[in-house]
Amino acid sequence: QSALTQPASVAGSPGQSITISCSGSSNDVGGYNYVSWYQQHSGRAPKVLIYDVDDRPSGVSNRFSGSKSGNTASLTISGLQAEDEADYYCSSYTSSSTVVFGGGTKLTVL
């Protein structure tokens, strides 16, 4: 199972919005509404931001939102803040009853 495709890095200024894409196939992202997004600060465990494409766990800021079109999912962060600087990973359930992660995207807040 190949990793989902994410851009290696994105950058934005405080207050701006950025979008991170996550491309897969009909066997994963496109076939199921089980796409999740995780934030990981350096040296820390991951934190779930979005599950089931566009649902947000309680306690997660509404500045984080998710969507999906075809085989590509997206995470949008609005009102960028310094503390958003971290690595972001998407994941999806697959037709093989496994989970696949994206390669990760490093977000830099300028």
Add this chain to the structure above:
Amino acid sequence: EVQLVESGGGLVQPGGSLRLSCEASGFTFNTYAMTWVRQAPGKGLDWVASITYSDSDTFYADSVKGRFTISRDNSKNTLYLQMNTLRAEDTAVYYCAKRIVLSPWAFDSWGQGALVTVSS
């Protein structure tokens, strides 16, 4: 408060074995599926294996199938990962994670991780 505490990591030679444990507290362990995810140094997240709440079903990444075994002891609130025939590419921090209540394939609580180093 949900707590997941991994233990059992360390240095092992290629071809060797190691068993990781993850002790859970703060939630009803026997009602949640659990998962192991690993992260090689400087690399991304890599799903390893998952197990249903009742231990009735297990799921594995192709890279570990036949070598790793996920199991749980609900009487001890503990998740395990038995790792055999270890390879250098298995070197990683191994996290245990709890399924989020509202989705079967998202994980809302993670341990601090256990470092496994496979090297001669």
